[in-house]
Amino acid sequence: MIEINNVSKSFEDKPLFANLNLKVEKGEFVIFSGPSGCGKTTLLNMIGAIEPIDNGEILVDNLNIQKRKNQLHYFKFKLGLLFQNFALVENKTVKENLNFVRKECRSGVSIEQALEWVGLADKLNKKIYTLSGGEQQRVALSRLMIKKCDIILADEPTGSLDSKNAEVVLDIIKQFHTQGKTVIMVTHDEEIKMRGERIIHL
Numbered sequence: 001m002i003e004i005n006n007v008s009k010s011f012e013d014k015p016l017f018a019n020l021n022l023k024v025e026k027g028e029f030v031i032f033s034g035p036s037g038c039g040k041t042t043l044l045n046m047i048g049a050i051e052p053i054d055n056g057e058i059l060v061d062n063l064n065i066q067k068r069k070n071q072l073h074y075f076k077f078k079l080g081l082l083f084q085n086f087a088l089v090e091n092k093t094v095k096e097n098l099n100f101v102r103k104e105c106r107s108g109v110s111i112e113q114a115l116e117w118v119g120l121a122d123k124l125n126k127k128i129y130t131l132s133g134g135e136q137q138r139v140a141l142s143r144l145m146i147k148k149c150d151i152i153l154a155d156e157p158t159g160s161l162d163s164k165n166a167e168v169v170l171d172i173i174k175q176f177h178t179q180g181k182t183v184i185m186v187t188h189d190e191e192i193k194m195r196g197e198r199i200i201h202l
């Protein structure tokens with residue numbers, strides 16, 4: 001379970017969140033929604049321990065993830081991140097990108113199995129820049145199959161994709177949820193919002 005307890009956050013003295021309280025149960029599929037600038041990405045990044053908080057605490061399975069001593073375990077074994085820009089190394093191959101997942105962080109799913117699952121088995125030795133946007137996001141998803149993680153934080157993962165590719169990506173995210181992973185997704189898209197189990201308006 002993810003618990004956000006009395007969290008406050010400001011940028012340059014401008015308050016963004018004041019005493020925010022929120023719970024996300026294990027295995028939930030939650031959407032963060034709200035107008036541009038309301039703090040969706042910031043909140044996602046605070047849950048990902050990428051963005052520091054000013055006050056309060058964020059607990060994941062009762063561990064305070066703002067504490068440095070808890071972060072290594074969190075990053076290695078619990079957290080999976082998915083971004084709009086895919087976060088892959090463009091001039092490396094698919095295989096090389098997936099090999100970056102460190103041995104001790106691996107779930108037991110092989111690179112080949114993960115690529116098969118996202119329908120990209122034939123792209124193993126292709127450089128990332130030769131793939132379409134939809135294919136690149138599927139590589140990023142296959143990386144989350146290979147890496148141990150039970151929480152997926154996805155920031156506009158279909159934001160740069162056409163509707164056909166977006167559909168394929170959303171279907172894979174849905175499968176992660178079906179497998180029991182907790183998914184939190186930021187989206188502006190009214191139709192995509194309905195894919196989640198719960199919409200949290202910020």
Ligand SMILES: Nc1ncnc2c1ncn2[C@@H]1O[C@H](COP(=O)(O)OP(=O)(O)OP(=O)(O)O)[C@@H](O)[C@H]1O
Pocket residue numbers: 011012016034035036037038039040041042043
């Ligand atoms: N590193 C930063 N330094 C200063 N201000 C920041 C920083 N990061 C975010 N902000 C500000 O915090 C506010 C919330 O930003 P955030 O990106 O979280 O919003 P958002 O709801 O995800 O927006 P969008 O829907 O447009 O992506 C914005 O006003 C933004 O300018």
